[in-house]
Amino acid sequence: MSLFRIRNGNQMIAEGAIAAGCRFFAGYPITPASGIYKFMIDELPKRGDVAISSPDEISALAFCIGASQRGFKAMTATSGPGFSLMVETLQYAVMTETPVVIALVQRLGPSTGGATQGGQGDALFVGHSIAGGYTIPVFSPSNPVEAYELTIHAFNVAEKFRTPVVLLTDKEVGMTSENVDYEKLPDAETTGRKYFVQSRRLSGQDGEKYKTYAFGKRDEVPEFAEVGSDVKVTITGSAHDMAGRLQKNSPETIEVLRHLQEKIALHADEVTKLDLDLSERSDTVVLSYGISARTSCEAVANLRSKGKRVSFVNLQTLFPIPEKDILKAVANAKNIVVVEENMTGLYKSQIEKLFPGKRVIGVNDVGRMITPEKIEQAVLSSSRKDN
Numbered sequence: 201m202s203l204f205r206i207r208n209g210n211q212m213i214a215e216g217a218i219a220a221g222c223r224f225f226a227g228y229p230i231t232p233a234s235g236i237y238k239f240m241i242d243e244l245p246k247r248g249d250v251a252i253s254s255p256d257e258i259s260a261l262a263f264c265i266g267a268s269q270r271g272f273k274a275m276t277a278t279s280g281p282g283f284s285l286m287v288e289t290l291q292y293a294v295m296t297e298t299p300v301v302i303a304l305v306q307r308l309g310p311s312t313g314g315a316t317q318g319g320q321g322d323a324l325f326v327g328h329s330i331a332g333g334y335t336i337p338v339f340s341p342s343n344p345v346e347a348y349e350l351t352i353h354a355f356n357v358a359e360k361f362r363t364p365v366v367l368l369t370d371k372e373v374g375m376t377s378e379n380v381d382y383e384k385l386p387d388a389e390t391t392g393r394k395y396f397v398q399s400r401r402l403s404g405q406d407g408e409k410y411k412t413y414a415f416g417k418r419d420e421v422p423e424f425a426e427v428g429s430d431v432k433v434t435i436t437g438s439a440h441d442m443a444g445r446l447q448k449n450s451p452e453t454i455e456v457l458r459h460l461q462e463k464i465a466l467h468a469d470e471v472t473k474l475d476l477d478l479s480e481r482s483d484t485v486v487l488s489y490g491i492s493a494r495t496s497c498e499a500v501a502n503l504r505s506k507g508k509r510v511s512f513v514n515l516q517t518l519f520p521i522p523e524k525d526i527l528k529a530v531a532n533a534k535n536i537v538v539v540e541e542n543m544t545g546l547y548k549s550q551i552e553k554l555f556p557g558k559r560v561i562g563v564n565d566v567g568r569m570i571t572p573e574k575i576e577q578a579v580l581s582s583s584r585k586d587n
Contacts, residue, residue, distance in 0.1 A: 210235030216351030224267035236277035257282035475514035499575035
């Protein structure tokens, strides 16, 4: 017997966060992310946990970092203008290797833009928000069920790799309500951070004291100890060695900086998720994310009903770019159609270099959703060029 409830993406992000073990939320209300804010403000205190209405977005993320450094899973939620304010604090989370999840519900930009208009204009802003080009994981659900699943995954990645993670959705996914079958939701399998165990370091072994950022190989994640525990924890956003001592360009400091990138890049297979719907002998592959992925799925179904062989890739992960899976999906295709609701094809600009010798077509719009018909026309046009 199924248990259906009317839910939107924002509500399912909040429910996914709670299922993942989130115990702290801080946020500032902003359309179209306010539904996450309201749900967490209402629900977390009932469980004995903490939800704070912050004076601004900078404070919201700073509060979350503080809670995370005390050992609690933490999340905030915002939209484009709020994320702009958070960037400096986000970079601090990268440098201090602090697990935290940021739900970013996109709206039409730039600046204040259209608060109640949808858009997918923040992909590059989010993916390249860290000075030096460091990668933070970015996931993008296309419906409420994916919102739930990817929120849990976002927390697991944040905790396992001690990194901030962005859950990038959009106004349509966040605020559109529909039936969700709770009986079919997956069980929440959660991953916690790896804690430092002081007894392992005591005399009789190597006698090493705790170092906040210690690792062996670059792709390893430092063991975590919370601020206020019985070991010294040194947290700094400045360049530092493994113990957290300020260093500008010592060999160890450079290793720490390289490690910040490689702990994500070298574990991309564990981080990335895609939903593949591949058709045998298809000459065209449609790739998309967020609400545009949902529209693309409808367009692909329509094309198949007309006898066209078309494959579809729902890009649930934007960064790190899931190169291996994408290349496998398009291996036999001549045409690649990238669908996204922005002016110039932002994510297309990131992946088209992966496809030398193939025709890469962008289907774009701004200020309104892309219709299935527009996607179908692009696919049919590319097929005609092959004949």
